[in-house]
Amino acid sequence: MPGPIDYSKITIVPDFDTAEWWAGTKQHKYLVRQCKACGHKWFPPFPACNKCTSMELTWYETAGRGVIHSYVVVTQPILSAFVEAVPYVVALIELDDCHEADGSLVRVAGVLLNDEAEVAIGLPVTVVFEHTPDPNIVIPRWRISGTAEDTWKFTE
């Protein structure tokens, strides 16, 4: 497991478009934006539906599960918050329940609770909510939650 992330070194500033998303993580919900008019889902919470341009929006509570689409292994920290965390894996996660008939999909990212040795493209993951010193900010992270047949790992 990677070392701890010092969240006191990052000041998250929610805004008009994102405040409800942060309210969601506080209640351990992984939300994505949804269009009231056509049902389309997207993330990050941009302020209009990119299929029908409606600005009448709601939130869809995902199951917080997905598949690792890609990943990077950070060995050199950039932010002081991550000095103790390296090496850590940032995974790009394709959410299970946001696929639409026309191929549209939602990917999110997050720091895995697993080490590089365990990660592979194709593995399933589940969200884990991590509390921070700020009671209003809860951060979603991800844990490998099973196995898969078609996986790929960077072995160099």
Added chain:
Amino acid sequence: MGALTDKYCIVGVGETPHMRPSNRTTFSMACEAVKKAMADAGLEPREIDGMTSYQAGDSTSSSHVATALGIRLNYSLDIVGGGSSTEALVAHAIGLLEAGYCKVIVIFRSMNGRSGRRMGGQAPSGPVPPVRAEGDAQFYMHWGWTSPAQWFGMSAMRYLRDTGTTTKAFAEVAVAHRYHASLNPKAIMRTPITIEDHQRSRWVVKPFRLLDCCLETDVAAALIVTSRERAYDLRQPPVFIMGGTARTMAPNSAWNYSRPEIHYVAGNYGRNRLFGMAGISHKDIDLISCYDAFTFTTLIQLEAYGFCGKGEAGEFVKGGRLQIDHELPCNLSGGHLSEGYTHGISMVIENVRQLRHRVDDACPGWAEGKHTYDRAAGCRQVKHARIAACLGWGTETTSSSLILRGISA
């Protein structure tokens, strides 16, 4: 051919040295670069009436630079942007010139990219105050996913998986650009490297090693665009602008890669416009610049702009194809990997010098276009350099490009 093909030219180029650190302001460096570009073109300050620049909140303004140099502008604009901005501002300049907003326009980029604002973020040393995570950053910052290496590494990793390419293909790019830097007296990193050197260099963020990553330097560079009629009277052989694209986007360009194929990058959407406007095909291209923030960004744009098929770039670059005297010489100055870092403008400037046949290398007669083509003696002029493509990269979802030709084409 496009309605404006060959109607406008790049007539002057200039830059400061690449420094680490400069111990200067971006204002001072910008003045030097613009002054050198004017001198190169043989233009006086009173003949310049347009100026634009691009920056990331880290630079000076066109109005400051113009005022310092005694230039009165009819048009000025400073835009936000990094890679892919140069080619886009050339397109913008053509529109301004065509519409009559100004007659001679300077484009510059000045940055303390090493000692000032670093694109990959500041190294955390000692007690650092909390960083504010606003806008898009409020999502990716707490994921420790904040630098171009970390972002582009994500599409690079998936690319390796989807195509079976290995990082030896990245190494081919690093080796080629470094070889060119070894022929460039201005370059920071001039010692040639091998594939093995690349493979042995330390990891920065997997799948990128140190030798996959561009340099950070303090530098300013400038170029000047005007009409061909004006260009004929100036000091240098004109370099004609045949066509281009300006910040072409891929669909759904949010930072979280929610496109079906994450390594199908913006150049794929600009390719036909670029070659259509220029009225030429790939086989007419003698040399290219291809934005090398990372080795991978060069590689993936070879596919995007159609120099090879999807997934074939690894095979394509094997055996030194991107090196001078081979099929498709790329980033002849050494690029951002080995010459220095300018957010793209130095790559366009190098192509201009190549097309003039006046590359500033070790040949004593370079300024008069006399080159030996003796690589061992430090000549980096491409033989028969007639047409060049400049392939700019901002992100996977933003790209700009140019096709330029010299007078012998």
